[in-house]
Amino acid sequence: MAAVQIEAGLVSVVIPCYNHAPYVEACLASVREQQYPAMEMLVFDDGSRDGSSDIIAPLAARYGFYFRAQTNQGLSRTLNDALAMARGEFVAPFASDDVMYPDRLQKQVQFLQSHPDVGIVSGQVMRIDEHGNEYRKQDERPARTRFLTFDDIFLGRSGRLAATGMLYRRKAIDEVGGFRDDIAVEDLYMQLRIAHAGWRLADTPDVVARYRVHSNNTMRNTAFLYENIGKIYDDYREHPHYARVRRRYMNGMLLRAAGADKLLARRIWHDMRWSDCNGRTLRGLWRLYFGKIRGR
Numbered sequence: 001m002a003a004v005q006i007e008a009g010l011v012s013v014v015i016p017c018y019n020h021a022p023y024v025e026a027c028l029a030s031v032r033e034q035q036y037p038a039m040e041m042l043v044f045d046d047g048s049r050d051g052s053s054d055i056i057a058p059l060a061a062r063y064g065f066y067f068r069a070q071t072n073q074g075l076s077r078t079l080n081d082a083l084a085m086a087r088g089e090f091v092a093p094f095a096s097d098d099v100m101y102p103d104r105l106q107k108q109v110q111f112l113q114s115h116p117d118v119g120i121v122s123g124q125v126m127r128i129d130e131h132g133n134e135y136r137k138q139d140e141r142p143a144r145t146r147f148l149t150f151d152d153i154f155l156g157r158s159g160r161l162a163a164t165g166m167l168y169r170r171k172a173i174d175e176v177g178g179f180r181d182d183i184a185v186e187d188l189y190m191q192l193r194i195a196h197a198g199w200r201l202a203d204t205p206d207v208v209a210r211y212r213v214h215s216n217n218t219m220r221n222t223a224f225l226y227e228n229i230g231k232i233y234d235d236y237r238e239h240p241h242y243a244r245v246r247r248r249y250m251n252g253m254l255l256r257a258a259g260a261d262k263l264l265a266r267r268i269w270h271d272m273r274w275s276d277c278n279g280r281t282l283r284g285l286w287r288l289y290f291g292k293i294r295g296r
Contacts (some may be wrong), residue, residue: 014042091170124162
């Protein structure tokens, strides 16, 4: 897939921005301040309507990183466009509302260089609010590096890698054909594709980034998740445990939607098969028809 000359040791940090004007300057500063010297920054404003481009453009002129303002193309298509020009042996897609710790890339490049069978390495993230304040309660962190296989992620045995902490080996991305334009949950899609191709994935205990939680996070949008994750799982219908994975996913979506978006919950219930039903289905239906919408 690579159309340019790949440079050994170089990291291509790809930053798509969409309506992140309050956060993007801090994001870009954290990337510029990386201790790892061999790095290029590719920044795309994907049709923002909040003035994000007006913040990014002068920074690009001052610091010399690549910047393109474009009509909205969607995340995965933008990432594929970036790959067509990225020169790095390693690629770090990074959300424009998050912040990297200064030693992140240095640690992760060293890890991939010493583990040639690993296609993606990630680490732990510190959750912060829209003002940059750390949450008191954080996710439990592993004491040592975990190596994950396809089944670990597909069957939900070990969770999955934190998207904002992921560094890809470019060779692994090219091997699976890049990102899929019609799927916006690009991190899960690529984790499964790369692991399915035989690469190991690594989850290290290092805290590598600050993940910003705010009202516009896509991962808080149940309809967005439902539209995308089901398509990802459907790629593996031939897996012997696909029915179990689908059952877990459909019931999880039903329960989540029933407490927040009853119209979506009814759609999910309509899409469910009898083989998808279990005890959680009854809980979801009870919440749908007798529960209150959260926040009301």
